[in-house]
Amino acid sequence: MEFSTDPTTLEWCERVQGFLDDHIRPAEKVLEEQYASAADPFDHEPPIKAELKEKARAAGLWNLFLPDEEFGAGLTNLQYAPLAEITGHSIDLAPETFNCSPPDAGNMELLAQYGTEAQQQEWLRPLLDGSIRSCFAMTEPDVASSDPNNLRTRIRRDGDDYVINGHKWWTTGICRPMTKLIIVMGLTDPDAPPGKQHSMVLVPRDAPGIEITRSLPVFGFPHHAYGGHGEVRFHDVRVPVENVLGVEGGGFAIAQARLGPGRIHHCMRLLGHAERAVELMCRRAHERATFGTPLAEQGVVQEWIADARMDIEQARLLVMKTAWLMDTMGNKGARVEISTIKVVVPRITARIVDRAIQVFGGAGVSNDLPLANYYVEARYLQIGDGPDEVHKRAVARRELRKYAG
Amino acid sequence: MEFSTDPTTLEWCERVQGFLDDHIRPAEKVLEEQYASAADPFDHEPPIKAELKEKARAAGLWNLFLPDEEFGAGLTNLQYAPLAEITGHSIDLAPETFNCSPPDAGNMELLAQYGTEAQQQEWLRPLLDGSIRSCFAMTEPDVASSDPNNLRTRIRRDGDDYVINGHKWWTTGICRPMTKLIIVMGLTDPDAPPGKQHSMVLVPRDAPGIEITRSLPVFGFPHHAYGGHGEVRFHDVRVPVENVLGVEGGGFAIAQARLGPGRIHHCMRLLGHAERAVELMCRRAHERATFGTPLAEQGVVQEWIADARMDIEQARLLVMKTAWLMDTMGNKGARVEISTIKVVVPRITARIVDRAIQVFGGAGVSNDLPLANYYVEARYLQIGDGPDEVHKRAVARRELRKYAG
Amino acid sequence: MEFSTDPTTLEWCERVQGFLDDHIRPAEKVLEEQYASAADPFDHEPPIKAELKEKARAAGLWNLFLPDEEFGAGLTNLQYAPLAEITGHSIDLAPETFNCSPPDAGNMELLAQYGTEAQQQEWLRPLLDGSIRSCFAMTEPDVASSDPNNLRTRIRRDGDDYVINGHKWWTTGICRPMTKLIIVMGLTDPDAPPGKQHSMVLVPRDAPGIEITRSLPVFGFPHHAYGGHGEVRFHDVRVPVENVLGVEGGGFAIAQARLGPGRIHHCMRLLGHAERAVELMCRRAHERATFGTPLAEQGVVQEWIADARMDIEQARLLVMKTAWLMDTMGNKGARVEISTIKVVVPRITARIVDRAIQVFGGAGVSNDLPLANYYVEARYLQIGDGPDEVHKRAVARRELRKYAG
Amino acid sequence: MEFSTDPTTLEWCERVQGFLDDHIRPAEKVLEEQYASAADPFDHEPPIKAELKEKARAAGLWNLFLPDEEFGAGLTNLQYAPLAEITGHSIDLAPETFNCSPPDAGNMELLAQYGTEAQQQEWLRPLLDGSIRSCFAMTEPDVASSDPNNLRTRIRRDGDDYVINGHKWWTTGICRPMTKLIIVMGLTDPDAPPGKQHSMVLVPRDAPGIEITRSLPVFGFPHHAYGGHGEVRFHDVRVPVENVLGVEGGGFAIAQARLGPGRIHHCMRLLGHAERAVELMCRRAHERATFGTPLAEQGVVQEWIADARMDIEQARLLVMKTAWLMDTMGNKGARVEISTIKVVVPRITARIVDRAIQVFGGAGVSNDLPLANYYVEARYLQIGDGPDEVHKRAVARRELRKYAG
Missing domain, CATH: 2.40.110.10 (Butyryl-CoA Dehydrogenase, subunit A, domain 2)
Known part of the structure; x- marks a missing residue:
């Protein structure tokens, strides 16, 4: 359970963060405009996406999520965690730019693991290439x-x-x-x-x-x-x-296998939302004053910031432990821990983002900031991939079994 | 502080509810379609709105919010409360249909109270008519x-x-x-x-x-x-x-006067959101089962429903007390109570609606139900017309003054 | 549903408050000392109790809780509510001083309602007298x-x-x-x-x-x-x-009848705890400073005070509505409302008192203030007379029945 | 940041747990009786304490807390954490039995670090011996x-x-x-x-x-x-x-140094309270049924258990990270993390224990179980060694500094 970031991962982090700052952030407005000017935005692939993907691929930042060394970057879940977190800062662009976005990432994992060679040839290859x-x-x-x-x-x-x-x-x-x-x-x-x-x-x-x-x-x-x-x-x-x-009748088992990585990737990206929300909240707290006092010196805002930091630190450690368990015990061995982070991370992210919104007031609920979008993402994930109640039940039942009869 | 609904108000309630059920509910889909098919929905007045307003006016359900007997229905705030709550069930249509929607309602109050005769002739009359x-x-x-x-x-x-x-x-x-x-x-x-x-x-x-x-x-x-x-x-x-x-330099005073009724009307409508959310949640709980048990028999869902009922009952009584204070002591005399409901009602509405969303799962966050819309309304009102923190400060300061010096 | 305090009740309030200030508050320390110096405090009746009861009886402040005009003061539940709240300020002495303390109050109600004349002679009379x-x-x-x-x-x-x-x-x-x-x-x-x-x-x-x-x-x-x-x-x-x-086999029905008034009386007294906690918290906030700023000017403390006021106002209105329902519809007709306040009032009281404790720091958890005692009272009542979960279930089931089948 | 328990620590854990089960648990009732039968319990040293200490010392389970190899067991903070957690199960006896209880542990650290040889001879030696x-x-x-x-x-x-x-x-x-x-x-x-x-x-x-x-x-x-x-x-x-x-004028600096280990030791023991509360809650949930269903199968109780497990896992990881920081960066380098756990751990422990109390009902608030005692311990630590508000302020200020100017 070694949680320090190893040198390889640190280097990956720097490259991903650099690419995000240099190429993705400036492209966010472009993306928005390309969708806005499309006749039917659903029937439209904004050119900026393809341009970014080409650059990312050229920079070797591609298919990072796949632990499989043949198809992907060969990173462990624990190594991938901080990279996925960084992509969470720019939710509409970054995951897809690195070809790591849901649901494709999960589908590629399934095809890599269960696909026949013909299926891999027909579907996995173009997915790995980003052409479909x-x-x-x-x-x-x-x-x-x-x-x-x-x-x-x-x-x-x-x-x-x-x-x-x-x-x-x-x-x-x-x-x-x-x-x-x-x-x-x-x-x-x-x-x-x-x-x-x-x-x-x-x-x-x-x-x-x-x-x-x-x-x-x-x-x-x-x-x-x-x-x-x-x-x-x-x-x-x-x-x-x-x-x-896979085999006929194997759908349930494959679905279980698919959900583990999918869920932890969501959690990693949500931590990125949460971190970005804290940054935005702090910057705003320095700039804006009410009743003659900067927000940064007001107790209620300080409490929100402290709560956010305390929540993130804890949740991230739990995500790392879960990633480590997946790496060492397999997805099945980490099943309940995955349920745990699936409940914890959306919950704290929604709360942190909600408070950041409050610090910004009207700007917070608009689209001028990514906060409303982050909130919706976090809220949706209390339902998607299994609602909280189902995951909490799983956690409780394992706990109760320890003391049964 | 007589809170029982008087016979006049009961009759109004029946008429408003009847109109809502007969005319407004069926028109919700029509409105949606008329906006969807508009080239620029912002540059468009969907015909269904005008049709409904004509019907409502013919039925005498018009300008109910105005306590002024000359211009409006002459109802007290306490009498208007249950009517406004009913309009909260159909947020995009009902308030405007009865010509009671913000920000027009508040603007008409200002013009009725502070406008010169020329101003009233030019602006108040057409607003009361619903023509602008x-x-x-x-x-x-x-x-x-x-x-x-x-x-x-x-x-x-x-x-x-x-x-x-x-x-x-x-x-x-x-x-x-x-x-x-x-x-x-x-x-x-x-x-x-x-x-x-x-x-x-x-x-x-x-x-x-x-x-x-x-x-x-x-x-x-x-x-x-x-x-x-x-x-x-x-x-x-x-x-x-x-x-x-009014007079030059009087903007601050008028703004204060305007916000009182505006805030309580928002709270009344939000209670309508909350009630409707409880109804939807209960109906769904009867229909849907997980793990072999109807949601209606599951403890967690029962707890959400009970909490919702307990929150609404309390908040509504406080809104009624505030309305009564406004009727008897004036808007200024009810200033801190208005701050109180302005914090309480959006808070409980957001929580209740959020849980109703959870009961519905995916349908809850979509537009198939009014829940996501209700949530956003309630969340926005924790910021609009003064953020919660400002109102809580006002409540605390009055409390602290009792024990000062 | 007239909630304004009538002149009769206002006069009772003044008399009860006056007695509390003049006689009971000064006796609190005496009571403590008389118990402390007893060889076995359980086998001891501190003389101060008898002295106070004699005075209260002489002042006509006796058996206020009993709606029965023959045996008690003939007050409605709604009239008794503010009196019970005042007795909640001095929890160890005031209720008993006025012969209104549990479980005797409830027992007297049972004997008055179900007792044979012989039973009333033997047990009710001395209980009403306060001699046993x-x-x-x-x-x-x-x-x-x-x-x-x-x-x-x-x-x-x-x-x-x-x-x-x-x-x-x-x-x-x-x-x-x-x-x-x-x-x-x-x-x-x-x-x-x-x-x-x-x-x-x-x-x-x-x-x-x-x-x-x-x-x-x-x-x-x-x-x-x-x-x-x-x-x-x-x-x-x-x-x-x-x-x-009563009759053999009638225990269940009598128990139900007993619990209604017992529960609402608890709630009324708890509101007294909550009000006193707010007063203490405010006074302390004026006196104590940290980091150079009086607590009264710090946002977090202001938020606690505002939350407390908002919670109390709402809960008290609900207690009053419940009392009014009991007065007009009988205890059975108010059954679910009684469940509601039984959940709400201990919950908000515990939270308010807990925050008052935090404002006082070490003094708050000690016995120098009544706060730790209040907290324990409120916490205990989330279990006693039916745990919250049972009452919430009752509230939810009534709500769900509205939309069944 | 290697968080897996090393073999040395695992062995220590087994020995401490064994001693607790074999010797301390059975002695809890004895301790209670020895205090109950004392004329003045404050002027009394119950013999069972000395007996246990002698046994523990003979078993080599003594002064485990002291990182100093000369005076103590030479364990790092990270190694000591699980041992301290075990002692948290039996709060009145276990820490003192191993001579690891506050405030002596902290005082011994001060004397070991700042004491002159004469001071160490006079005070530290007998404290390390457990004779004073x-x-x-x-x-x-x-x-x-x-x-x-x-x-x-x-x-x-x-x-x-x-x-x-x-x-x-x-x-x-x-x-x-x-x-x-x-x-x-x-x-x-x-x-x-x-x-x-x-x-x-x-x-x-x-x-x-x-x-x-x-x-x-x-x-x-x-x-x-x-x-x-x-x-x-x-x-x-x-x-x-x-x-x-130390030196005149050095009190402030020494106080800061003292509080770091003191606070983390409290947190470690509180995690022991929380774990024990979960165990008790689960066992009760299997044994007790309401409305015909075992508590273990009721959603609300399952939610409490799941929340407890999720809270503990996260908090423990954060305590471990903080211990690791203290081991590698010194107490000063871990100052803000210590503030963080000082807020988080009492908060979650109080909540978990509170819910365990609710599962037990009347037994929960009595002294038949350690729960009421645990609760009070956790609640007290939201005030003692610096109230939560002070620690949250420290966390917020560090966060805000990242984005200042």
Whole structure:
């Protein structure tokens, strides 16, 4: 459990931070303008994204998230943590610039781990190259999707094909042109025991029968840069049986495997939001005075800043411990710790950002600062990838088992 | 301090609720579509609004907020409270339909109280008729505007004119075509003692030199239905000196007078948000099950519902007491109580709505339900019309004075 | 729902407050010394108590709590509320001085309502006179006593007698010499339907077979002035069947009836604690400075004071509404509101007192101030008379029923 | 920053835990009885304490806290942390049994670091042997003692003597017979610059002129086992000038040095309270049912358990990081981190213990369980050794400095 940052990671940090400062920050306004001037922002890939990705790739800052040395940078989770945190400062641009953004990162991990060679050739290679993007169709509006056993989208075998019928939403990324692949989780065998009923299949986004009805906003934000959060209906969508990911009936197990890294990456980036919020709050506290006293000298603001620092320090250590556990015990061995940070980090980030907003007043709730966006991100993650209540239940049950009977 | 609803008010409540159920609720989707299909939603007045207003006026549900019997319905604040609460259920439509929406309601009160007959003829009459709308330019980006003494927009006398130069933002409503009047608060005499330096002047929205640079979103919501939250620059804008509202130097006093009713109306409507959130949360709790148990039977959800009910009951009683104080002691006599509800009601509403969102999961943060919108409204009101910290300070100082010396 | 204090009540308030200031406050130290110098403080009745009671009775300030005009002052719950609040300032002395202290007040109400004439002659008269005291043996260590159906103490009929065997604790008041009566709740018919299995019987405290094993402290407080919180075992304790209170099997219903007034009286007194804590906190804030600034001018302390005032105002209005409901709809009609205040008032009192303690530092946690005592009282009442979780469940279930099916 | 427990420490842990289970736990009741049967518990040294200490010393479990290899066990702060946490399970006995209890531990550190050889011979040796005990007279009732510059107790030079006059309280340990030494902090030179005005002197507890007026309880607890919290007056108490600790004017610097380890040791022990509270809460949750469902399966209780585990994990990592900083950067280098844990750990411990109390109901607030005692310990430490507000201010100011100018 060595938590000091090693020299390799320190060097990576400097490079990522440098790239962020030099190239990404100045591009944020450009991105905004390119979306604003698009006829349909969802049907648009802003050129600035491609330019930045090219630069990042040339600088060797590419696919950092993948522990696999063949496909990625070969960093451990513990090494990747501070890098992901830095990308959290510029949420709409930085993760994608380094080809480390959800849901693609998670999808690439799945394809690297479970994909056949043909699947890797067809989908993983272009994803690693950044030439296409992908999405993950899991959540359904009609059932409590936090338990994947409830999912009802039907994937029925018909000869050498699967035929897919169902209704999904919160399929993030599906609404942008570059997205070519949908990983669909659905019910292949309703009679199998729980945990074996579902499978994942690879579905080309342009397959006949796919109807994207709309993109869901989050607290008013359309999330163009994410490619939206699509609501999708599958009407007799047909793919060959070779498109199953891993084995038939293996969907539940793969979903579990996928969520571990996905969740910790979210937490790492949220810490970046929180740090940036503290910085903004402190700078504002120095500049603005009320009733004749700078905010920086007012007890209530000092208390918010102190609470923020205390919360971040603790949460980051727990994220690091979880990363270390994943590195040494595997994702499964760190399952409950992942649940823990999944609850803790969004909670403290939302609180810290909320107070930073308060320090800024009207500017805080507008889009002049990234704060409202950060808040929504943190709030959403108290629901996405399993709501807090489900994760707390997992933590409590492990604790209770220690003292059972 | 008689808090039971009197028969007159009960009858009003039934009529307002009936109108809401019969006409406004069904129109919510229509409004959304009319904005969605507009080329520029800010430069657009959706026809459904005019239709509803006509119906409401025909039904005698018009200008309910105005205690003045000549201009309005002649209801006390205590009588108006439950009506305003009902309008809070449908935030984008109901208040305007009854011609009771901010900032017009507050502006009409000012004009009724301080306007000359000519001013009333020119501006108050059409506002009461609903044929034009208005806005209020107070907050400035460069100063802590919670203390109006800080405002820097300059209103300089030049012969028989005032010449206005300055920079405002959060001028709600300015971005819609029907808006014709801006009440501008600015500095007329920097050398006068604090509290006498500022004045309010009536400025036609089409006066030369007014530049609306943009509308500020709140979180991601553009707030088309409100006419946006404009950022405005005044470049040598010229109006005759007769356009002063009340007396020169009286701006501070008028601002204080205006904020009392404005704040309590916000609180009343927020209680409507909170009640509606509880209803939605309960209905969902009956319909949705996780881990084999309906949410309605799960302790955590029950705790959220109980907390919500306990918070609302208390807050509503305090709003009623404050309304009663305003009715009997005047707005000034209820000043600290107004500060109190201004802190309490947004706080509990935000918490209740946040939990309702959690019960709904993904649907909660989207626009399929009014919850995200309610949340943003409640959160914004912890900043708007004076941030919580300023109001808490006022409450504390009165308390401390009891034991001073 | 008229909440203004009527002239009669205002006059009572002045008299009770005057008596408290003139006689009770100065006696607090005396009481402490009389207990400190007793060989066994539990086996001791400090003379100051009798002196004060005599004075209070002579002043007509006696049995104020009893709505019954024959036995008590004939005040409504709403009228009694501010009087009870005043007695909350001096928790160890004031309630008993006016013969309004728990558990005697509740026991007298039961005897007045359910007692036979013989029972009233034997027990109610001396209790109303203040010549004896009583206790109430309900809670059992071995079962979740918040649901009275769980209680196991056996009251078995044997000829013309009841024979009692069982184990109780938190029998408040049993450890002092003046206590002569125990009202015991126990199981008379295990085969009856729930709600009809238990009965209450009147048991002389000196009946053979009663073993008081100890008094339980609360945090570190022995609570001598309350007559302790006894743990009691009943070994074949025998009383004639005429000693049943009301009817056999009626224990559950009587318990429900008893708890309403008992709970609201606790809440009223707690508001007195909270008000006194605010006063102390404010006075200290004026006197003490840190880092060169008086606490009264520091934002964090101001926030605590403002929060306290906002919490108290809301909670008191809810207590008044509940009292009014009890007066107009009966205790049963106010059942859920009673649950509500039972949760709200201890919660806010504990928080307010906790912050007052923080303002005082070391003095706050000591016995030099009543704050630690107040805190413990408020904390205990989150458990006593039904833990918060049970009451919140009741509130939630009523809310959910509105939207069921 | 290697946080895994090394083999040496693991072995120490097993030995300390074994001793606790085998010898200390069974002695807890004995201690209670020996105090209960003492004529004056403050003037009493229960024999069980000496017996345990003898055993612990024989087992080599002695003076573990002292990093100094000559005087103590030579463990780093990081190594000592888990040992101190174990002693937190049995707060009245374990720390003293291993001769690691406050305020003696801190006093021994001071004497080891600043004492002359003569002072070490006279006081440190017997303290290390456990044959005497000591106390630390710092806090004064009349000033905000969180800033030592405010302290007014006068230490005036008179020839070869110091003459001490002043008024102290919260002098923990002074009320027990074994206590022979008082370290007194007082003002030696009012004209020196701040930080140089105060000195510490060693004062025999039986010196003429020392008047111990009483022991202060904490939330009703007399704290006999700690030797009480004495209020002391010094009337012309005279000691030779050789009794100064370190240099004259060095009191402030020594006080700062003393507080670092003292504070982290408190935090380590509090984590032991918190862990024990979770264990108790879980065991109870398995045993007790309400409304037909075991508490262990109820969502609210699960949430409390999950929150507790999440809080402890984070806080412990932060304590470890702070210990590691102290080991590598010195106490001064870890100053702000020490402030951080000093706020965080008491806060989470109080919350966790409070919820454990709620799970137990009446038993929780009594003395049948250590919970009420733990709570009071945690609550007290939000005030003792500097109130939270002072520490949060330190954390905020460091944060703000990063962005100043």
